[in-house]
Amino acid sequence: MPELIKNGRLIADRFISVDADAPLPDGPLIVPLARWQAQREALLARGQALGVQVANTTAAAELAADLPHLAVVAIEFPKFADGRGYTLARLLRERFAYTGEIRAVGAVLRDQLFFMARVGFDAFALREDQDAEAALQAFSEFSVRYQPAADEPLPLYRRR
Amino acid sequence: MYLYDQYDQTLVDQRVEQFRGQVARYLAGELADDEFRPLRLMNGVYLQTHAYMLRIAVPYGLLSSAQLRMLAHIARTWDKGYGHFTTRQNIQFNWPALEDVPDILAALASVQMHAIQTSGNCIRNVTTDHLAGVAADELEDTRVWCEIIRQWSTLHPEFSYLPRKFKIAVSGAQRDRAAAQVHDVGLYLVRNAAGETGFQVLVGGGLGRTPIIGQTLREFLPKQDLLSYLEAILRVYNLEGRRDNLYKARIKILVKALGIEEFARRVEAEWVQIRDSALTLTQAEIDRVAACFVPPAYDTAAQQDHSWSEQREADAGFRRWLARNTVEHKQPGYRAVFVSLKTFGAAAPGDISAGQLDAVADLADRYSFGEVRSTHTQNLLLADVRQGDLYALWQVLDAVNLATPNIGTLADIVACPGLDYCSLANASAIPVAKDIQARFSDLDYLYDLGDLRLNISGCMNSCAHQHVGHIGVLGVDKNGEEWYQITVGGNSGNDASLGEVIGPSVARADVAATVEQLIAVYVEQREPEERFLDTVRRIGVRPFKERVYGAARPRNPSLEHAHA
Ligand code: SF4
Numbered sequence: 200m201p202e203l204i205k206n207g208r209l210i211a212d213r214f215i216s217v218d219a220d221a222p223l224p225d226g227p228l229i230v231p232l233a234r235w236q237a238q239r240e241a242l243l244a245r246g247q248a249l250g251v252q253v254a255n256t257t258a259a260a261e262l263a264a265d266l267p268h269l270a271v272v273a274i275e276f277p278k279f280a281d282g283r284g285y286t287l288a289r290l291l292r293e294r295f296a297y298t299g300e301i302r303a304v305g306a307v308l309r310d311q312l313f314f315m316a317r318v319g320f321d322a323f324a325l326r327e328d329q330d331a332e333a334a335l336q337a338f339s340e341f342s343v344r345y346q347p348a349a350d351e352p353l354p355l356y357r358r359r
Numbered sequence: 360m361y362l363y364d365q366y367d368q369t370l371v372d373q374r375v376e377q378f379r380g381q382v383a384r385y386l387a388g389e390l391a392d393d394e395f396r397p398l399r400l401m402n403g404v405y406l407q408t409h410a411y412m413l414r415i416a417v418p419y420g421l422l423s424s425a426q427l428r429m430l431a432h433i434a435r436t437w438d439k440g441y442g443h444f445t446t447r448q449n450i451q452f453n454w455p456a457l458e459d460v461p462d463i464l465a466a467l468a469s470v471q472m473h474a475i476q477t478s479g480n481c482i483r484n485v486t487t488d489h490l491a492g493v494a495a496d497e498l499e500d501t502r503v504w505c506e507i508i509r510q511w512s513t514l515h516p517e518f519s520y521l522p523r524k525f526k527i528a529v530s531g532a533q534r535d536r537a538a539a540q541v542h543d544v545g546l547y548l549v550r551n552a553a554g555e556t557g558f559q560v561l562v563g564g565g566l567g568r569t570p571i572i573g574q575t576l577r578e579f580l581p582k583q584d585l586l587s588y589l590e591a592i593l594r595v596y597n598l599e600g601r602r603d604n605l606y607k608a609r610i611k612i613l614v615k616a617l618g619i620e621e622f623a624r625r626v627e628a629e630w631v632q633i634r635d636s637a638l639t640l641t642q643a644e645i646d647r648v649a650a651c652f653v654p655p656a657y658d659t660a661a662q663q664d665h666s667w668s669e670q671r672e673a674d675a676g677f678r679r680w681l682a683r684n685t686v687e688h689k690q691p692g693y694r695a696v697f698v699s700l701k702t703f704g705a706a707a708p709g710d711i712s713a714g715q716l717d718a719v720a721d722l723a724d725r726y727s728f729g730e731v732r733s734t735h736t737q738n739l740l741l742a743d744v745r746q747g748d749l750y751a752l753w754q755v756l757d758a759v760n761l762a763t764p765n766i767g768t769l770a771d772i773v774a775c776p777g778l779d780y781c782s783l784a785n786a787s788a789i790p791v792a793k794d795i796q797a798r799f800s801d802l803d804y805l806y807d808l809g810d811l812r813l814n815i816s817g818c819m820n821s822c823a824h825q826h827v828g829h830i831g832v833l834g835v836d837k838n839g840e841e842w843y844q845i846t847v848g849g850n851s852g853n854d855a856s857l858g859e860v861i862g863p864s865v866a867r868a869d870v871a872a873t874v875e876q877l878i879a880v881y882v883e884q885r886e887p888e889e890r891f892l893d894t895v896r897r898i899g900v901r902p903f904k905e906r907v908y909g910a911a912r913p914r915n916p917s918l919e920h921a922h923a
Contacts, residue, residue, distance in 0.1 A: 280397055280480070282520025286597050289517055294632065310381065310390075310398055317516035330389075340377045343370040345510045347637045348517065354586075354637055355366060355510070356644035 202331055204312075204323040205300070207338050209331055212324070214250055214271060229273055229302075232257065235265070243268060252304065255283040259290035266297045271322070276305035285318045292319035292349035309334035313341060319349030360421050360730060361506045361651040363471045370513070371468040374475060378402045379461035386458065401481060401519070403451075403474030404460055408782045413455045414477040415467060419487045419505035419529075420448035420733040424720040427731060429470045431716035437463050442716070444700060444709040446773060446824055447526070448486050448733045449477055453780055475513060480521045480608075482512035482593070487529045488536040489734040492652060493742045495689040498548045499556055501531035503649045504585065507640065511586050518593045522600035523608035525593070526565075538735065538851035540564045540573045541827055543610045544592060549579065557581045562592065562622070563614030566821040570857045571611045574619045576626065582645070584630075587638040591630035595622070654690070655728040655743055661692025664747030677753050679802060680764040685749065692746050696727075698739035698756060699763040701771045703800050707789040708774045709737030718759045726752050736773050736812075738766065768805040769813055769878070770796050773824065777817030777834060778841070784817035786834025786841035786867065791815055794871040799878075808878060811891045814849075827851035829892045830877060831858040832870060841867045847877060847903055848895040859900045862908045876906045 203212035216229045227248035235242060235251045242249055250271025253262065262272065272291060274284045284303065291297040302322035303315050309329055316338055325331055347354045363371075378398070385395040403414040415430070422430075430450060434442050437459050438452040445451055455463060467473055477484055485505045492500040508527060512518070518525075530537040531548035539545030545561035558580040564573025580588050592610075601607045614622045671678050685694040698719055700709050711719075719739060723731045726748045727741040734740055744752060756762035765771050772795060775781065777788030792815055799805055814828030818835075825831030831846035843865055846858030865873050878891075880902050885894045895903070
């Protein structure tokens with residue numbers, strides 16, 4: 200099983216990602232958003248944990264009604280410097296109170312992990328060339344957080 | 360000034376260690392160029408033509424004497440003995456080795472400084488009025504708000520990978536000295552009908568390739584909502600700003616595409632959701648920060664010291680300097696003093712040597728409560744000087760070549776590094792500034808010409824803000840040669856305007872002569888006491904155009920816009 204960083208630790212990923220029309224293997228799956236939208240009932244009827252993978256241009260509100268059914272929302276980073284996924288994750292956590300896994304997929308690199316964790320990502324499928332063991336250090340690079348975000352409800356000035 | 364507590368200090372210390380690790384990984388080949396690039400940029404490290412450049416943040420232009428001495432130390436130890444103040448009130452060093460940058464940052468952290476977010480597609484160093492806290496026409500000290508914004512924007516997890524850079528300026532006086540209208544967000548401190556202070560919020564201003572004056576997004580924003588409102592603006596921009604074209608990625612393009620009403624509607628829709636969140640500023644926090652900016656212990660007897668009026672009578676040099684390089688202060692008996700970094704001679708506009716940095720630090724300790732400010736016109740300011748100390752101060756400044764009495768004149772040229780350093784440049788800026796200065800070195804003539812702002816940028820990126828110079832000079836590349844497009848009538852104040860192009864670009868050798876022609880038109884046409892800018896506004900661009908290109912010259916529209 201591929202490795203995944205989850206809650207700051209390396210684990211084996213129990214989810215299998217399938218694309219738009221591949222046959223569905225048994226077990227927990229992550230499917231593209233469009234497939235979920237088209238085959239909602241059938242996917243739910245499998246009775247297994249399910250996640251969707253979404254583009255970073257997806258509006259958080261568009262996912263709102265589905266969230267109770269989803270164990271994972273995987274947000275794509277087409278480039279590591281494309282910051283839209285940060286807002287999407289934060290809105291899912293803070294505005295739509297999503298408590299399932301939010302996973303960063305695609306161009307996920309060590310040096311963005313700290314910010315990603317702050318806005319609500321709790322799982323990271325690192326790009327293949329990354330040293331996952333070393334990347335774990337990224338989460339503790341800073342102990343100070345000025346802003347409120349998904350990991351910290353209060354700005355520093357309400358904690359100082 | 361604001362003093363770090365253990366949180367602020369811990370953050371900059373941890374930032375140094377983080378960057379140290381990133382540099383080590385880069386040098387070990389573990390980080391690719393394009394992955395390291397945004398990381399170094401967010402720590403102020405650029406790659407220029409000859410070397411790396413390190414841009415250090417001077418939050419809202421405020422420096423202590425200890426910080427100045429550290430800058431001098433850095434100049435001596437890791438650079439070639441000088442630094443360069445920028446149009447965003449920051450200072451940059453042109454010659455550090457990448458390997459040394461972590462040590463330089465550690466040295467900076469030891470005096471509560473950093474280089475965080477001085478570059479990159481993130482929220483940049485917030486700028487303000489260099490006379491904040493001492494200007495008579497000020498509603499409130501803007502530095503309090505700048506510091507609050509600085510902390511909120513520092514390592515903001517959601518807004519560190521924006522479509523493009525994001526610049527905020529705050530102005531709190533009747534006269535806008537912060538160029539708020541040409542920033543991504545400009546904030547004017549205002550008072551509403553109920554007598555409460557808050558912010559008028561402007562959005563979508565900016566220079567560069569597509570210069571635009573900002574529009575009002577909200578007439579009155581209560582103070583305590585500042586951060587939630589900024590967060591709403593940034594969120595809309597982060598999600599909807601263009602990412603497909605570098606030149607269309609600034610917020611001004613989004614605002615233009617949507618129209619200000621629709622943009623405002625989206626910001627408001629976002630804001631209602633977060634307005635009453637924990638981001639609402641507490642009075643305790645506002646007070647905590649404001650306590651760092653209380654006026655210093657002014658000498659209430661300062662205005663009784665009249666020694667300076669005799670010295671003024673006796674010494675013409677002092678008199679000139681006093682008239683040109685010092686301005687009124689809200690405290691009776693005090694003046695604010697400009698330290699001119701526009702020396703005639705070889706030094707580039709904004710450059711300062713290590714020895715001069717130390718000298719200014721000493722003067723700040725002796726005469727100005729240990730603080731110095733940098734201005735967006737690339738000079739320094741000693742904000743709180745007793746009138747009785749002015750003569751002694753002037754003598755020392757003069758001895759270290761920092762008293763050139765040319766502030767606000769045509770010789771007070773704002774120029775970017777241009778081709779001498781910058782890898783993006785089309786043309787030189789510094790040598791052109793020096794050419795122009797050489798032609799206008801007669802002080803009496805400069806004074807006769809009055810307030811005049813001339814800005815020179817080496818390329819379309821417009822780092823020297825030539826669009827808002829009364830005279831703007833923009834370097835363009837014409838078949839590998841340096842040519843310059845010239846504009847007149849720009850202005851960055853309350854009545855901000857963009858300069859108009861006078862005609863086809865001119866060769867480098869002709870720039871100074873062309874400026875002379877523009878000035879000749881002004882001298883002939885001006886009314887008594889009329890500033891250059893006002894003459895341009897009254898008579899239009901045409902007389903200037905005709906002087907430079909000749910009235911009979913056939914109009915050639917394709918040429919006119921060849922470099923627009
Ligand atoms: S205006 Fe152009 S040449 Fe000048 S500093 Fe900016 S990018 Fe470089």
